[in-house]
Amino acid sequence: MRPLRDNALSILFGALFLVTLVGQSIAGFLEHNEELQEHGQAFVSFGSFVTSSEFIVDIAENWQSEFLQFFLFIAATIWLVQRGSPESKKPGDEGAGSDEEQMVGEHSREDSPSWARARGFRQVVFSNSLLLVMGTVFVLSWLAQSLAGTVVMNSENAQHGQPPITWLEYLGTPDFWSRTLQNWQSEFLAVGAMIALSIYLRQRGSSESKPVGLPHHTTSVESD
Amino acid sequence: MAHFTPEDEGARIGEAAVFWSWIAVLAVGLAYMIILPLTGR
Numbered sequence: 289m290r291p292l293r294d295n296a297l298s299i300l301f302g303a304l305f306l307v308t309l310v311g312q313s314i315a316g317f318l319e320h321n322e323e324l325q326e327h328g329q330a331f332v333s334f335g336s337f338v339t340s341s342e343f344i345v346d347i348a349e350n351w352q353s354e355f356l357q358f359f360l361f362i363a364a365t366i367w368l369v370q371r372g373s374p375e376s377k378k379p380g381d382e383g384a385g386s387d388e389e390q391m392v393g394e395h396s397r398e399d400s401p402s403w404a405r406a407r408g409f410r411q412v413v414f415s416n417s418l419l420l421v422m423g424t425v426f427v428l429s430w431l432a433q434s435l436a437g438t439v440v441m442n443s444e445n446a447q448h449g450q451p452p453i454t455w456l457e458y459l460g461t462p463d464f465w466s467r468t469l470q471n472w473q474s475e476f477l478a479v480g481a482m483i484a485l486s487i488y489l490r491q492r493g494s495s496e497s498k499p500v501g502l503p504h505h506t507t508s509v510e511s512d
Numbered sequence: 513m514a515h516f517t518p519e520d521e522g523a524r525i526g527e528a529a530v531f532w533s534w535i536a537v538l539a540v541g542l543a544y545m546i547i548l549p550l551t552g553r
Contacts, residue, residue: 290519291526298530302537341549348545425538432545439549 309347313338316346327447341439345467348433353471355426361479362419371507372487374498378507390415430468437464 292299317337324331337343361375366384370376388395392415396405403414413420438458445452458464482496488504491497498506 291522294523295526295530298534302533305537339548340553344545344548347541351541351545425542428542428546432542432549435546435549439552 312347313343316343341436341443345433345436345440348429348436349467349471351429352426352433352468353475355422355429356472357475357479359419359422359426362422369507370483370487372505373483374486374496374508375483376507384415433467434459434464437467 313334317334320337320342321331332340365376367382368376369379369382371379384390387393390404391397391400392404392411393407401414403410406414434455438453438455441458441461441463442452453461486497489497490500492500498508
């Protein structure tokens with residue numbers, strides 16, 4: 289089955305995403321009803337739980353941090369390098385590259401995407417399209433986290449007889465920043481570790497690694 | 513003009529299907545996570 293083999297990486301991660309999302313929804317549903325039981329409140333249905341802000345805020349806080357991680361990684365690798373890491377360009381190659389290197393405009397190939405052959409606005413947009421989309425998903429999922437977090441906090445405030453807060457007030461709460469920063473720190477740790485550890489460590493056969501026998505000081509195969 | 517074999521054409525359709533499926537997952541997920549809290553649920 290060539291279509292499956294050609295797209296196996298995307299299919300695997302898509303399937304893992306769906307399975308773990310279902311798992312999260314079931315575990316979260318059970319935990320939520322346990323808490324309701326402890327407070328002597330009525331159970332909620334599974335449908336009510338997966339359409340509630342309690343469920344959404346937990347998903348959104350993870351989405352935003354993952355997309356921030358890739359957004360920053362893509363942006364930082366334009367201008368910064370790590371000598372010896374296969375995740376980096378080689379020292380001296382910093383920057384957006386010339387039109388000739390990037391095969392855009394008059395340097396495009398016959399089979400280049402049409403927006404790479406175009407000039408002006410379309411070429412600028414296409415040249416930065418990966419960063420633009422990852423950044424947009426980050427901003428929107430962070431917005432979703434803040435909106436769902438506001439609803440959850442106001443629900444808790446109501447239970448404790450406290451007045452509701454606005455979305456802007458929620459942005460200044462420790463709850464919003466605790467949810468945000470606990471995810472950011474782990475993403476930055478993992479990206480930094482991947483960049484640094486891949487200088488001396490290898491995984492035979494992985495595109496995320498240098499070939500096993502390549503010297504440690506070599507940054508990537510293409511730039512050696 | 514570049515020329516593609518039927519096999520190449522099939523591979524391109526597969527790539528496009530993967531790309532647009534992921535865009536759809538992101539779009540649906542973001543819309544779900546933004547719209548539902550706005551309804552106060």
